[in-house]
Amino acid sequence: MFSGCTRDPIKEVLNNADGIPQQEKDRTVNWYKTKPELSKEIRSTCDIDTTKYFQRDDCINAKAAMNLILIESYTDPTAIPQGTSVIKQWGLKGLNAVKNMAQSILILVVVSS
DSSP states (O other), X not given: OOOSOOOOHHHHHHHTSXXXXXXXXXXXXXXXXXXXXXXXXXXXXXXXXXXXXXXXXXXXXXXXXXXXXXXXTOOOTTTSOTTOOHHHHHHHHHHHHHHHHHHHHHHHHHHHO
């Protein structure tokens, strides 16, 4: 007998990890940022089928978190006092800008594929 259930590799990754919020809305960019290894795993899973998963909040948030981690690791010594992260200067507005940028990049990748 055929079952209507389909395999969801993103849920499988989340189910195999500890301390995962049950609600997708609670798995924010900031939450994923505190879980870089999980973010990498989710990003890799999302990249398996970008046309299917590019709009999933978990994919967007995990990728945005990875981008934020990268951005925070760099500073511009001419614009920002030494040792101050870029995101501290940008605040929440910058966080949302990075999330929007990540969404745009995902859309461009899918459209150009």
